[in-house]
Amino acid sequence: MSDLLVAQNVFFGLIAVVMLVSAVRCVTTRNVVHAALWLVLVFAGSAALFILLGSEFVAVTQVLVYIGAIIVLFLFGVMLTRASMGDDASVASEKRAMAALVAVLLAAVMGLALFDSFSDTRLVIDEPQRFGVVSDAIFSQYIVAFEAVSVLLLAALIGAIVIARKD
Amino acid sequence: MTAVLEIAPFAILADLAYWQVTSIRAIAGLAAVLLVAGTLVYVHLFKLVSFMQSRLGPMEAGPYGSLQLLAETGKFLQKEDIIPRRADRFVFCTAPFVVLVSTFLLVVVLPAGPDAWFISNDLGIYLAMAVSSVSVIGILMAGWGSASKYSLIGGLRATGQLIAYELPLLLAVVGVVIQAETMNLQSIVLTQAEGEIFGWSGIGNPFILTQFLGFAIFMIALQAELTQTPFDMPVAESELVTGYMTEYSGLRFLLFFIGEFATAGVFSAIAAVLFLGGWYIPGLDAGSELFNVIGPLVLVGKVVLLSLLIFWFRFTFPRFREDQLQKLAWKYLIPLSLANIFVTAVLKVLW
Numbered sequence: 054m055s056d057l058l059v060a061q062n063v064f065f066g067l068i069a070v071v072m073l074v075s076a077v078r079c080v081t082t083r084n085v086v087h088a089a090l091w092l093v094l095v096f097a098g099s100a101a102l103f104i105l106l107g108s109e110f111v112a113v114t115q116v117l118v119y120i121g122a123i124i125v126l127f128l129f130g131v132m133l134t135r136a137s138m139g140d141d142a143s144v145a146s147e148k149r150a151m152a153a154l155v156a157v158l159l160a161a162v163m164g165l166a167l168f169d170s171f172s173d174t175r176l177v178i179d180e181p182q183r184f185g186v187v188s189d190a191i192f193s194q195y196i197v198a199f200e201a202v203s204v205l206l207l208a209a210l211i212g213a214i215v216i217a218r219k220d
Numbered sequence: 221m222t223a224v225l226e227i228a229p230f231a232i233l234a235d236l237a238y239w240q241v242t243s244i245r246a247i248a249g250l251a252a253v254l255l256v257a258g259t260l261v262y263v264h265l266f267k268l269v270s271f272m273q274s275r276l277g278p279m280e281a282g283p284y285g286s287l288q289l290l291a292e293t294g295k296f297l298q299k300e301d302i303i304p305r306r307a308d309r310f311v312f313c314t315a316p317f318v319v320l321v322s323t324f325l326l327v328v329v330l331p332a333g334p335d336a337w338f339i340s341n342d343l344g345i346y347l348a349m350a351v352s353s354v355s356v357i358g359i360l361m362a363g364w365g366s367a368s369k370y371s372l373i374g375g376l377r378a379t380g381q382l383i384a385y386e387l388p389l390l391l392a393v394v395g396v397v398i399q400a401e402t403m404n405l406q407s408i409v410l411t412q413a414e415g416e417i418f419g420w421s422g423i424g425n426p427f428i429l430t431q432f433l434g435f436a437i438f439m440i441a442l443q444a445e446l447t448q449t450p451f452d453m454p455v456a457e458s459e460l461v462t463g464y465m466t467e468y469s470g471l472r473f474l475l476f477f478i479g480e481f482a483t484a485g486v487f488s489a490i491a492a493v494l495f496l497g498g499w500y501i502p503g504l505d506a507g508s509e510l511f512n513v514i515g516p517l518v519l520v521g522k523v524v525l526l527s528l529l530i531f532w533f534r535f536t537f538p539r540f541r542e543d544q545l546q547k548l549a550w551k552y553l554i555p556l557s558l559a560n561i562f563v564t565a566v567l568k569v570l571w
Contacts, residue, residue: 086364090311093357113343113350121353122383128360129379132372184342184403 061105068105072098080152089127096120107181245338252327252516256485256523257478258289263524264531265481272535296477299470304367307467311365316468316475318358323479325351326486331406333499333515334507344403348490349390352445355483356382359454359464362476366467374463377542378447378454384549385444385451391557392438395431395564396494405490409498413506423502428495433560435495437553439529442491444549446484449534453542484527492522 072095079091096119103112191199236244266288270277278285303312329348331337341347356379363375397403400411408427415425428435444451455463465476492498499515500506511518540548 086308086311090357090361109341109343113347117346117350117353120357121350121386125353125356125360125379125383128357128364129376129383132360132364132376184346 065102065105068098068101072102085131086128089124089131092127093120093124096124106176107178109181110184110187249324249327249338252330252332253324253482253486254478256489256520257482259520259524260481260485260527260531262286262289264527268528268531269535293474296470296474301470301472302467304467306367308365308367311361312467313472315358315362315365316472316479318361319355319479320358320475320482322351322353322355322358323482323486325354326483326490329405330486330489330493330519331409331498332519333512334509336499336512336515337406340404340406342402342404344405344408345393345397345490345494346403348405349386349393352483352487353382353386355479362468363464366464368467370460370466371464374454374460374466377460378464381444381447381451381454381545384546385441385553388437388549388553388557389441389445391554391561392434392441393494394561395434395557396427398561398564398568399427399430405493405498409493409500410506412497413500424497424500424506426495426497431495431560431564433556434564435491437557437560438491438495439526441549441553442487443530443533444545446480446487446530448484448530450537450540451545452539453545456539484530485523488523488526488530489519491526492519496522496526498522 075091075094075098079088079095082088082091096115100112100115100120103109103115266277266285278288281287281291303309326348328338329341329344331340359378359382360375363371363373363378366372396408400408402408402411412426413424415421417423417425417429447454454460455465460466465473468476499511499519501514501518504510
């Protein structure tokens, strides 16, 4: 095992701890804006994990889409509608048991599925995934899926406009 | 892993340990951000604007007031750091750093010579655009954390504007990427340096000639991204004091101030790399070692030139209304930049 792998393991541990703490704080805090900001740390952690795996394109996309767009829209929406300082008592507490149950079930199913299919696969990372390789794969092998997703997003966009229009 | 961690192939740097190279890079990055920001504030904000308004500007500190910047920094450092009582302390205090970090990460992709770069990465301009969008979170944090209605409205206006103008900014770049066939900023510079205009290679082929529409859209969207004057609704002083910066004082205000001008500098540098040929000037071979020395100076020269445009606009045009501002982005700039991408792609395939 090379030195680089040791460094990777150390950083994986650090990032994982930060992500876990942020994820827990994200669901336990009673302040909606704080929850969104904790979520930023979770997404940043997952981007860092992708860099450790050598998938730079996915990492940068994670930052651009999740931190730069989705969280910004979250915060924008929350601040535009109810930007109360301090804790918000209306953040549901009676539904917590149900939410915890769903979370545990989801984690169990996904964990089992991942473990079942990949437990004996070893991921070999010799060098980072080149950007060109990713785009070649998207636009040749997965072109049908890519176009289908584009159409789906367009439909969602039009649907949102239809719902939002008053007349 | 390697492309992120690749060590600069400088002959002198080759023998240094990894931490030494990293320290040199960190210092170079700091210098690249702060010196350029200082130059812009002095040359443009203090002097150029003063002459446009028929006054002298700072004259007391040093020759022609050139030490005024140090005096101002000292003043800001001495000021009391006031935090409003109802503010969300942690969010309020971190916000300026989030904005500044996004600026410092931007500089990482910039090449300043054939061997003088921080990282040479395939993702290049895509990485820059992703990192620059993080500053919006800092602005929202500042607006909300201040617990003041002026700050909140300023933050919301800033966010609406930045979201709207990020799209034309990104789409304007796509034309250059299609023409250069790469996102790596270093390769974009080399493509321009080695290009030809109908067989004439006298000045290379700076993309401002073929991508003029892209350049115009990029500079307009950039003006809005920097919330400079025709687009300064978020900090409209007659309505909102200074928008999301209202409650900040002392060092934290200084950080926002540095962030504003440093971002102007770094984005001008990105525009110079994309459209004006970056560190290359015609007459020398692009692979020449000399460019490692004069390259950074050439780049700074182009940055001063481009930011001159930004500040010229800033002190010439009156402020847009909010609806005019959104209309310009969504109804004119985005369709135009999409048309630009389409035409560029068609011509690229035909040629």
